[in-house]
Amino acid sequence: MKLTENALGRFVPVEINGEAQIPFQGVNQYRPNGCKAKPPIRSCIDYPEEGNKVVKSLKDALKKAGLRDGMTISTHHHLRNGDDLTNILFDTIKSMGVKDIRWFPSASFPIHQHLLQYLEDGTIHHIEGSMNGPLGKFTTEGKMKGIGVLRSHGGRYQAVQDGEVHIDIAVIAAPTADPFGNANGVNGKSACGLIGFALADSEYADRVIVVTDNLVPFPCVPWQIQGNNVDYVVQVDSLGDATKIVSGTTEITKSPDRLLIAEYVAQFIEEAGIMKDGFSFQAGSGGTNLAFVLYLKERMKAKGVKARFVRGGSTKYLVELLEEGLTDYILDGQTFDLEGVRSMRENPNHVNTSPFTSYNFHGKGNFASIIDAAVLGATEVDINFNANVVTHSDGYLLHGIGGWQNCLYSKCTILAIPSFRDRIPVIMDEVTTICGPGELIDVIITERGIAINPKRKDLLKALKESSLPIKPIKQIRDEVYEICGGKPAKPVVNKDKVVAVVKWVDGTVLDSVFQVVK
C-alpha cells in the first residue's frame, strides 16, 4: 500500500479501495474544482400517476431498484441503537445472494454487530461511515476486505454531492411516510425527531427506498424527505425498538470532575465575552455537555442574556432554554431525547436542520462557522491542540466523527475533556489519530486546568484576570503524565496496513488508522 505524507506529516494512502485520493493540504488550502454529481433525469411517465409507490416488501423494492453485486447501499443512524431495519436490510441482501456491498451508513451503533457475519462472508465489502464497538474491533484487526472511510456528517454530504461516493440505493427508515414517499421523523411510534442525514441520499442516490412503520395518507406533513425524490415505499410492522431509538435517559454527569469541567466551560464562555445578547452556542449530548448547558443557563439568567440560537443534538435541557425564552431558536441536527422530539413536533422555533445546512464545507457557507462557541469532546488531545475522536490510545476504532470536525469551524471551539481516563492520559505529546487540526481548536478545558491555543491572543487577553486555572497545555500534559506514570503505551501496529482513513471536511485524507497487531 503506497502512502504519502500530508500537510500534517501524517502518512495516508494515495489510493483507497481503488480510487485515487488527495492528501490533506492544510486547513482551507484545498479548493475543489469540477461540478456536483448529476443524478439521472427521471420522468413521471415511470411513476404511478396516483402517487402510490408502495411495493410489497423490502426485497421487492431492492429487486425493482436493481440491486446487484458491488453496489453502494446507504442507511442512516436516526434509529440509533433501536435500528432493526439495517440488520433486516442486510439479512435480505444476503438472502438474495448479493455480495461485495459498500455499506455507507451515516453512523453505526452497537446493534449493528449483527452485520459482522456479513463482513465475514463477503456480503459487505467494507464500511464507509463510523465503525464502532465490534465493527471497530473487526476493522482495526485488519479483517475487513476494503479500507474503511470515516467522514464527518458534513463530509458525508460533501462526498455525495461532489460525486466521490455514488449511492446506488438509499434505504431510508422513516417513522412516518405517505405512499408517495414524503417522510418525517417527528410522528409515529418510532419517532426520532428528524431524518436529515438522509437528505443527500434522497437527492443524489440512483434509487431511494423509504421504509416506514407508520404509513399515513398523502400528504405526510412535514416532509423532511420529499417524495419527489423517492422511488419505492415499503410498509413494515416495526422499524425497531422504540425505547432504544430515543433513549430518554440522557443524564447529567454525577462525576465531580466532569461537573467541574462543565462549570469551567460556562465560566469561560461568560468571561471571554461570548455570552452576550444574541449569541449562539452548540452543545452535544454526553454528561459533561448537558451539565455545561445548565451552568450556562444560570449565568444567562443572572445576567439577563438571551441567545439568538442554540444548536444541538437537542435534549430536554436545550428545550427548556427555548421554552423559557432564553433562546429564540434551536437549530437541531438530531434529537437526543423524547423532549427534543416533542419540541420539534410542536414548536416552529425548534427547527430541523441537515448536514447540508449545518455542515457541508463544499457549499456557499454553512451554519457551523456562524456559531459563537462549540463545546465538544475528544478521546485524545496533543500539545499542538490536534485532537482525536475516532480511536483510543490502544489504536482501536471506537467512535465515529459525527459533526465534530464540522463544528471546529465555530468562532470558539472548546474541547471539554477529562485530562485522563482510566489512568490513561488524554492530554499527550501526539494523538493516535488526528481528526481535527490544532489550529482550529481554541480551548482545552480539563478538570486540571484550561489551555488556550497560543494563536488565540484575543482569548488569552480576555481571560488574563480570570480566576480560571489557565495554563500552558504542556504543563497540563506534564501533570497528567506524572499522575498516570508517563505517556500512554503505543499500540503495536502494522504500518503497511491501513485499515481505515479519516477524511477532512473537504474530502482530503487527514490521517490513517493502522492495523493493530497487539
Next chain:
Amino acid sequence: MKLTENALGRFVPVEINGEAQIPFQGVNQYRPNGCKAKPPIRSCIDYPEEGNKVVKSLKDALKKAGLRDGMTISTHHHLRNGDDLTNILFDTIKSMGVKDIRWFPSASFPIHQHLLQYLEDGTIHHIEGSMNGPLGKFTTEGKMKGIGVLRSHGGRYQAVQDGEVHIDIAVIAAPTADPFGNANGVNGKSACGLIGFALADSEYADRVIVVTDNLVPFPCVPWQIQGNNVDYVVQVDSLGDATKIVSGTTEITKSPDRLLIAEYVAQFIEEAGIMKDGFSFQAGSGGTNLAFVLYLKERMKAKGVKARFVRGGSTKYLVELLEEGLTDYILDGQTFDLEGVRSMRENPNHVNTSPFTSYNFHGKGNFASIIDAAVLGATEVDINFNANVVTHSDGYLLHGIGGWQNCLYSKCTILAIPSFRDRIPVIMDEVTTICGPGELIDVIITERGIAINPKRKDLLKALKESSLPIKPIKQIRDEVYEICGGKPAKPVVNKDKVVAVVKWVDGTVLDSVFQVVK
C-alpha cells in the same frame, strides 16, 4: 426559420435561439435521457466564515457575480404587480452597459412594461417566461430580438433541472432574509406568502443574489430559500408596492353566468362521485374559481364530507376551509391574498410547496397528478378538447401558462369557462395556440352546457342521470357560433416568423405563436 410538424400537427421550430429542439411527441411519449444539470462545487473557503454575505448594493452584487453580455438572469413573480425590484434590476444592468440578457422570469406582470425600453435598446435579448400585456404585444408584433419561450411552472423547474436553461445569475426578491441568505416570503412589509418559484434558481444558478427589505439576524426562519445556496445578500429600502404584491381584493364574481358555471362545477364534482371523504381538489384565483369553492363548501358541509387536502393559489376561501376543519391541509403554490399569507405564517397545516414538489414532470412523480379534481380556466377550447391559455383569438400573447399545463394531469381536469367572451366564441373548431392536449382535459363546463371528453366513459356513465346540461362539445360550439355570428375571425399572421413557442411539461415544443401582421 425551419419548422417541423409535431405529434399534434402543429408546426414548431427545429431550433430556437440557436438551440436544437425536440418537437412534442404526444402525451407521455418523450422519455428524457441524460443527467441533471451539475452546478459547480463551491467551498466555504470562498464565503465569509461568520456568515455575513451582505454587499453594499445590487450593482455591487451583480459585479461580484460577474455580470456580462449575453448572460441569463432570472427573477420571480412573487411580488406580482408590486414588483419594483425587477425594474430596478434592469435599470442597473442598463447602467452597467451590459447587453443581450436572456430574461428568465417565472412570470411577468403589467408593471414590467417598464422593461419595453430594454427590449428595444438591446439590454434584454429575449424573454423566457410569460409575456403579458405590453410585453406580449411587443413580442407578438415581432419586435423582440430572440424567440420567446413559454413554460409552465413545472416546465420552468424541469428546464433548469435538466440543464436546458442555464441561469447565470438568479436575483431573488425576499420579503425577509438574514445576512447568510436564508429567506422567506411570510414575514416583512412585502410579505407575499412563499417564494418557491425561486427554488430551482437557488439550486442550479451559478450565482444567487437575495434582495430584501427586511433583513433579520440569522437565522431567518422558516428558510424557504436556503442561505447555503446564496452568494450575496443586498438590503434595500423597498422591494415594491406592498398593496399590489398581494391584492387583498380577490373578489367572487357577480356575473350570473359565471356564478352558474361555478355552481355547475360544484354539482359536477359531487355527482361524479369525486366529492368524498379524503378527496382533494385544486382551485386557482379568478372570480369563477372562488365562487366554485363556496358552492363546493356548502355541498361538503351538507354531506359531512372532509377533504384531505386542497391546493391553491390560496385565498381566504381556502383558508376558511382549513380553519373550519373541512380540509386537513392546504398545499399552497402561491398565496393570492393577505389571508393566505397570514394562514401560511401561522398554520403548520398550510404548507408551502414549490414547482419541484407540485409540478416537475422530470421527477419521481409530482403532486399534480395525485389531485382528484382540478378546476382551471382557458382562453379557447376546441372540439377536440385542446385548450389555449396564452393567446386570444386575435393571435396576441396575453397570459402565461402558470401551473395550468401541470394541473392537467389531475384525475379529473375541468375547464370552467364562459362559452364566449365579448361576442367571440371560446368554444371553437381549432384553438389559436395549443397549450394543453385535449386527451388530458376531461370536462368543459360553460354556462351553456357541459361537455365531457368522450374518452371519459366513466364520467359519462356517472353523470347519466344528472340534471346538469351535459351535451356533446360540438353542440355547444354550434350554439355559440350562432350567438356570435359564426367562428372567430383568424388573425393575419406571418407563418414564417415564430415569435414565441409553448413548451410542454417535458421540454418538447408543443406549439408556435406567430407574428401578427394585422
